[in-house]
Amino acid sequence: KQEVTQIPAALSVPEGENLVLNCSFTDSAIYNLQWFRQDPGKGLTSLLLIQSSQREQTSGRLNASLDKSSGRSTLYIAASQPGDSATYLCAVCHSSYKLIFGSGTRLLVRP
Amino acid sequence: NAGVTQTPKFQVLKTGQSMTLQCAQDMNHEYMSWYRQDPGMGLRLIHYSVGAGITDQGEVPNGYNVSRSTTEDFPLRLLSAAPSQTSVYFCASTPTGATSGNTIYFGEGSWLTVV
Numbered sequence: 001k002q003e004v005t006q007i008p009a010a011l012s013v014p015e016g017e018n019l020v021l022n023c024s025f026t027d028s029a030i031y032n033l034q035w036f037r038q039d040p041g042k043g044l045t046s047l048l049l050i051q052s053s054q055r056e057q058t059s060g061r062l063n064a065s066l067d068k069s070s071g072r073s074t075l076y077i078a079a080s081q082p083g084d085s086a087t088y089l090c091a092v093c094h095s096s097y098k099l100i101f102g103s104g105t106r107l108l109v110r111p
Numbered sequence: 112n113a114g115v116t117q118t119p120k121f122q123v124l125k126t127g128q129s130m131t132l133q134c135a136q137d138m139n140h141e142y143m144s145w146y147r148q149d150p151g152m153g154l155r156l157i158h159y160s161v162g163a164g165i166t167d168q169g170e171v172p173n174g175y176n177v178s179r180s181t182t183e184d185f186p187l188r189l190l191s192a193a194p195s196q197t198s199v200y201f202c203a204s205t206p207t208g209a210t211s212g213n214t215i216y217f218g219e220g221s222w223l224t225v226v
Contacts, residue, residue: 032209043217093210096161096210097208099209
């Protein structure tokens with residue numbers, strides 16, 4: 001059974017710091033991995049999607065990497081800003097209809 | 112551009128009551144799904160649909176029913192609410208399956224408390 005783990009569960013950093021969020025999964029037979037952002041009281045917003053054949057994806061200050069063989073992905077946030085404060089979730093895609101989510105990392109960027 | 116719309120946003124139910132959470136999307140997406148999110152846990156799939164008239168069970172379907180009579184709407188029915196169904200519910204849609212790499216759009220959630 002696929003399990004997705006995110007470490008740390010919570011993170012507090014000063015503004016301007018570069019940071020890394022971690023996601024690990026137990027079954028490497030995935031189609032893709034996605035990173036989402038969730039603001040309090042809101043739904044999820046897709047940030048980056050990495051297909052299983054890819055190693056990384058970049059969008060602005062965000063960079064996500066995927067090492068399928070080791071079951072790991074990282075989300076790198078450069079020059080963090082208070083507006084980056086949110087919960088970040090990773091999810092692996094096992095089939096056309098189902099994503100398996102981690103429990104998220106709650107990020108606070110202090111001004 | 113409405114995207115995925117969920118109603119109600121908040122609801123309090125008594126044990127044993129039934130209710131329907133509404134979900135509508137205006138993007139003509141074939142795939143729609145319902146997830147629940149509980150504290151300290153990831154989202155878990157309840158039911159999903161790959162097109163009008165086609166639904167199937169996800170990971171945690173017990174106590175819930177769905178139907179998909181139109182492409183736009185995918186309501187989730189709680190048959191006899193239990194305190195264990197206290198959760199935040201999210202509806203999601205995507206043009207085709209998640210394997211294709213299409214963006215998945217989520218509604219803003221429905222907070223349900225069963226007392």
